[in-house]
Amino acid sequence: xxxxxxxxxxxxxxxxxxxxxxxxxxxxxxxxxxxxxxxxxxxxxxxxxxxxxxxxxxxxxxxxxxxxxxxxxxxxxxxxxxxxxxxxxxxxxxxxxxxxxxxxxxxxxxxxxxxxxxxxxxxxxxxxxxxxxxxxxxxxxxxxxxxxxxxxxxxxxxxxxxxxxxxxxxxxxxxxxxxxxxxxxxxxxxxxxxxxxxxxxxxxxxxxxxxxxxxxxxxxxxxxxxxxxxxxxxxxxxxxxxxxxxxxxxxxxxxxxxxxxxxxxxxxxxxxxxxxxxxxxxxxxxxxxxxxxxxxxxxxxxxxxxxxxxxxxxxxxxxxxxxxxxxxxxxxxxxxxxxxxxxxxxxxxxxxxxxxxxxxxxxxxxxxxxxxxxxxxxxxxxxxxxxxxxxxxxxxxxxxxxxxxxxxxxxxxxxxxxxxxxxxxxxxxxxxxxxxxxxxxxxxxxxxxxxxxxxxxxxxxxxxxxxxxxxxxxxxxxxxxxxxxxxxxxxxxxxxxxxxxxxxxxxxxxxxxxxxxxxxxxxxxxxxxxxxxxxxxxxxxxxxx
Numbered sequence: 001x002x003x004x005x006x007x008x009x010x011x012x013x014x015x016x017x018x019x020x021x022x023x024x025x026x027x028x029x030x031x032x033x034x035x036x037x038x039x040x041x042x043x044x045x046x047x048x049x050x051x052x053x054x055x056x057x058x059x060x061x062x063x064x065x066x067x068x069x070x071x072x073x074x075x076x077x078x079x080x081x082x083x084x085x086x087x088x089x090x091x092x093x094x095x096x097x098x099x100x101x102x103x104x105x106x107x108x109x110x111x112x113x114x115x116x117x118x119x120x121x122x123x124x125x126x127x128x129x130x131x132x133x134x135x136x137x138x139x140x141x142x143x144x145x146x147x148x149x150x151x152x153x154x155x156x157x158x159x160x161x162x163x164x165x166x167x168x169x170x171x172x173x174x175x176x177x178x179x180x181x182x183x184x185x186x187x188x189x190x191x192x193x194x195x196x197x198x199x200x201x202x203x204x205x206x207x208x209x210x211x212x213x214x215x216x217x218x219x220x221x222x223x224x225x226x227x228x229x230x231x232x233x234x235x236x237x238x239x240x241x242x243x244x245x246x247x248x249x250x251x252x253x254x255x256x257x258x259x260x261x262x263x264x265x266x267x268x269x270x271x272x273x274x275x276x277x278x279x280x281x282x283x284x285x286x287x288x289x290x291x292x293x294x295x296x297x298x299x300x301x302x303x304x305x306x307x308x309x310x311x312x313x314x315x316x317x318x319x320x321x322x323x324x325x326x327x328x329x330x331x332x333x334x335x336x337x338x339x340x341x342x343x344x345x346x347x348x349x350x351x352x353x354x355x356x357x358x359x360x361x362x363x364x365x366x367x368x369x370x371x372x373x374x375x376x377x378x379x380x381x382x383x384x385x386x387x388x389x390x391x392x393x394x395x396x397x398x399x400x401x402x403x404x405x406x407x408x409x410x411x412x413x414x415x416x417x418x419x420x421x422x423x424x425x426x427x428x429x430x431x432x433x434x435x436x437x438x439x440x441x442x443x444x445x446x447x448x449x450x451x452x453x454x455x456x457x458x459x460x461x462x463x464x465x466x467x468x469x470x471x472x473x474x475x476x477x478x479x480x481x482x483x484x485x486x487x488x489x490x491x492x493x494x495x496x497x498x499x500x501x502x503x504x505x506x507x508x509x510x511x512x513x514x515x516x517x518x519x520x521x522x523x524x525x526x527x528x529x530x531x532x533x534x535x536x537x538x539x540x541x542x543x544x545x
Contacts, residue, residue, distance in 0.1 A: 050375030053263050055270040057188035060195040067198040068339040070250030075290055076315030078243040080305035084294025085232035086240035091290045094247045095282040097459050098254055100452035101418050104425035105258040106275035110268055110443040113261035114517045118421045120357045125428045125512050128504045132363040133495035134420040135354055140490045141413040142351040142387045148344035155337045176345045180381045183374030184263045187349050194342035201335050202285050205316055208323045209292035217323045226298040234299050245411055245467035252414040259350045268524045272444035348384055355380035412487025419460035422453040431512040
């Protein structure tokens with residue numbers, strides 16, 4: 001539920017006038033799947049959790065939550081692979097797709113702000129089997145925790161190999177586990193400051209990049225020289241397509257805003273504002289950044305394609321060195337360390353809330369839905385951290401090799417989640433209109449429905465299928481094939497097994513439950529009043545960020 005059980009009891013059946021009498025008559029006989037959400041045992045979807053995330057937390061998590069290793073370390077490699085123009089086009093395409101996905105998620109999350117987010121919506125609006133598959137697929141992306149921990153160990157080793165990589169990874173794992181057990185407020189506060197630091201660094205980089213390419217600092221004016229020689233593209237369209245998956249990895253984490261919906265204060269106001277600003281964040285932090293890197297560093301610079309994922313070869317470091325900033329590698333290394341710890345912290349939060357949603361949907365053991373006095377689903381947090389600990393010891397063999405495998409798994413599973421968001425939203429809106437409901441009751445509407453959802457879901461599928469083409473040419477490479485496509489397996493297996501065991505059916509459009517957990521007119525008025533009580537300067541800052 002959104003506010004409590006009282007609203008659920010008042011709205012356990014649809015309003016008396018959805019449309020025709022036929023609509024009302026058919027809707028009054030819910031299927032077994034629909035009953036699972038309208039029964040009294042399941043009405044309070046947020047029981048025990050706390051809405052501890054202020055508007056500033058949600059805004060900053062949305063603003064800086066995606067800035068991490070994908071932007072700091074992978075951006076230069078994408079330019080080396082596709083060229084400055086190719087990488088720029090790839091980031092523009094994926095950036096627009098992500099914006100479409102975020103507006104789709106925003107429409108559902110503001111109307112029904114619950115933990116579990118899009119996998120919960122899939123269970124209610126389409127098929128419990130799909131919700132089960134999407135939920136566990138997203139939870140399997142908890143190997144992102146291991147990805148970031150492996151990266152953190154590599155970063156520390158760059159300075160000095162004081163301890164083995166697994167020792168550092170274990171220390172960091174214990175720290176983020178402690179933060180997530182305390183409650184959402186501490187998580188939000190840490191992410192707020194982590195995000196603020198990353199944002200300031202990117203802004204500083206953009207300023208330095210402009211100064212370098214215009215000749216205000218460095219050896220002289222560069223302009224578009226590197227777009228002419230060695231060229232704007234590397235391997236033409238093939239190179240551009242090949243970096244779409246990597247570019248997508250740089251954007252992954254934007255969906256965290258939807259996951260926070262269940263624990264955000266005033267969600268009908270804070271979430272739409274955060275999502276509306278997504279477009280400007282994508283343009284400013286990603287598109288501008290990749291454009292400036294392509295101007296300042298030629299695609300054939302050997303450091304861009306060195307592949308050692310270190311601060312010395314990070315594109316940010318290269319541009320700081322061009323500007324004559326000494327110690328740039330140390331500075332970038334420290335920022336990257338903060339970024340990966342932030343990403344690991346965020347991953348543990350999102351995967352634990354996913355388990356919480358799965359448990360309360362009946363798609364995971366019920367004990368995972370328990371929360372402590374801080375409102376944290378402590379058993380879900382511990383369970384999600386276990387895969388992080390397990391993968392830490394995989395990195396004993398090689399942290400860099402583990403990073404490659406973990407990166408591939410998380411990138412593909414992330415695209416599957418994005419596809420799920422766009423696809424579920426299409427069904428959400430279709431069922432919503434079929435039941436004769438008014439669009440005016442939606443606190444936020446998706447951009448360009450239905451074209452945004454169709455475009456995003458189609459592009460996600462094409463990228464998932466096409467990203468592994470390198471395993472087939474010039475000859476078939478079994479290891480590369482498995483590396484590229486192993487991330488697809490969990491979702492397919494989960495869906496097929498659940499479908500065979502539970503024999504679920506697609507929920508009819510007229511039987512989709514839009515009442516349990518939804519916001520009401522009173523909720524929207526209350527959120528509006530609470531936001532209005534903020535001092536004028538806080539309201540201005542909220543709109544800016």
